[in-house]
Amino acid sequence: MPIPEIVAVILAIAYLLLAAREHIACWVCAFISSVIYTFVFWDVSLLMESMLNIFYAVMAVVGWYEWRYGGSKHGGLSIRRLAYWQHICIILAALLLAGVNGWLMHRYTSAAWPFLDAFTTWASVLTTFLVIWKILENWIYWLVIDSLSIYLYLDRGLYLTALLFAVYLVIAIFGYLHWRKLWLGNQHSTA
Secondary structure, three states, rough: OHHHHHHHHHHHHHHHHHHOOOOOOHHHHHHHHHHHHHHHHHHHHOHHHHHHHHHHHHHHHHHHHHHHOOOOOHHHOEEEOOOOOHHHHHHEEEEEEEEHHHHHHHOOOOOOOHHHHHHHHHHHHHHHHHOOOOEEEEEEHHHHHHHHHHHHHHHHHHHHHHHHHHHHHHHHHHHHHHHHHHHHHHHHHHH
16 A cells, blocks of 8 residues: 555544544644545546545635634534535535536546546535535535445555545444534524
8 A cells, every 4th residue: 555545544534533523623634635635546547536635625724714713703613404405406516517527527538437536526525515514414425425435446446545435434424423412412502
């Protein structure tokens, strides 16, 4: 296993564990891991995954800022939920963007798995905003995205990264349950 992939995996696990605990240091780990993964994915022709990690690096800075200074009176953001119609819009947007992007990559590049790569990328982009805004259901989106990503990474020989995403599945369940508990507690304290 290449050293950069190992370092990126360790930092990515640290990111998700810290995010599940709502700890702001998660964004530092996310930034460094994303920069490393930009190059790892480019080397194995997962072009959209590589571009996604550039986006992740930028969003790590935005996420840190929002978690630190966002929310009412700059006290930080609280966990909240979206309406069902908003989830339908997010899912349709991910499918539309992935369809167009996948077709373009299929036609004009040598990208491996262009439609699946595009879907996991665009769904991840949209879901990253849900994490930044502390939307409870982000964890459910990640369960779907991470499951599909495991297949991509196994196919491209990124076994350690595939294992990372299997670990992500477990952490996402923990993250959802923890955030749900915090959200319910906040609902009861404001009632």
